[in-house]
Amino acid sequence: MTAALPPALDATLADLLGPEGWLTGEAARRAHGEDDSRMSALPAAVALPRDREQVAAIVRACREHRVPIVARGAGTGTAGGAVPFQGGVVVSFARMDRILEIRPGDRCAVVEPGVLNGDLQQALQPHGLFWPPDPGSYERCTIGGNLACNAGGPRAVKYGATRDNVLGLVAVTGSxxxxxxxxPWTKDATGYDLxxxxIGSEGTLALVVEATLRLVPRPAAQAGLRALYRDAAAATAAVSRLMRQPQVPAMLEFMDASAIALLRRNGAEVPEAGAMLLVEADGDHDTLPYALQALADAATGDGMLALDVATDGSARDRLWAARRALSPALRSIAPGKINEDVVVPVSRIPGLVSGVEALAAAHALPIVVFGHAGNGNxxxxxxxHPDDAAESARAHAALEQVFALVLSLQGTLSGEHGIGVAKRDWMPRALDAATLAAMRAVKAALDPDGILNPGKVLPPV
Incomplete structure (x- = not known):
């Protein structure tokens, strides 16, 4: 049962936001109470502010009554980070969706948090620029959501994740x-790097109301490689070779045998193999052939079965269509999916893949592995099948062992999805007590009453 808001708070925010910005009907609350984690909870109300002043007023009013606030973008998160488990007010940034400035001379753009990643990329095209973070949901996800969980994507291997591509923020703290x-500058030694x-704090420290984003020139030319291997060990050895040589790939994606088999069952034109790498190079027309050759040389080695090169746009699109088709195709295996975006050092990828293969056999479950191999992510x-109690229990037992395996390989719990609640209880095993205490001190300084996204990221004391 969702606790009702104090009448005084309800009246204050209804007056502040008006009927289009203050929603208390069940349909609106339900629509804003879930994300792609498939977890859900009902907030007491939904606020849709139009500007930073309204956001600050919402936070001050909720703080006065000790009512929780959960910031929300488009709900594409997979860790339950935007689910209002303690009720309270969901603050949706859907109406704060303006691109305020594009400054080509300074290679930056100033945006509100509700701008869609895909819309920003379209707006930047005439300027010959792009913003590097490219999560799989880029057409639907918001910049605010990208900031919340430090989103990445295939391009992160060369251009970095969200945190590497933001120059400044305006935000409202929990007070x-x-x-x-x-x-809008690229060097700064003025105080702490707030x-x-x-970025990556998942709405637990402050609500971002404006971001100054670092932009990158769009490369003049791109080309791709598809390398097929005998097994995962051969493919992951190639990843290490690729990342040791000077030419940094623009993208480097891995698919294991189960991912390839899934694509083939769903009609993709992918040859049979034990593992596959998709590699992309970018640059100018003069240097691209040399970059592509360097990557092809590094990809070649023991266990490689075939190497295909795609230099024109349509050929590259055919190569990457298989990668884009993977996530939707997973539901054809089983309705239940636990998707964890773990990270290990690149040199430890072979241990991660072989360990997961062993877990799949031990628990008699299909476990499909793919992703951003160049980052170890x-x-x-x-x-x-969630309706099969025994199978569900095996799946969650396997998940625990996946996390244990990752930590044993000197890895970490999340590369781009965030912690939310899905991985919160593993934080004491991933981080020592002193580090968690420092994080709690930061949380207390910026959100003294603990109203911002309570219960997320940090485990209970």
Missing amino acids: GKVIRCGG THLV LHVNIMY
């Missing part, structure tokens, strides 16, 4: 104060 950190602290997808 309702507006802070400014960073700005910009990068807020692989998506481990445990497939199961």
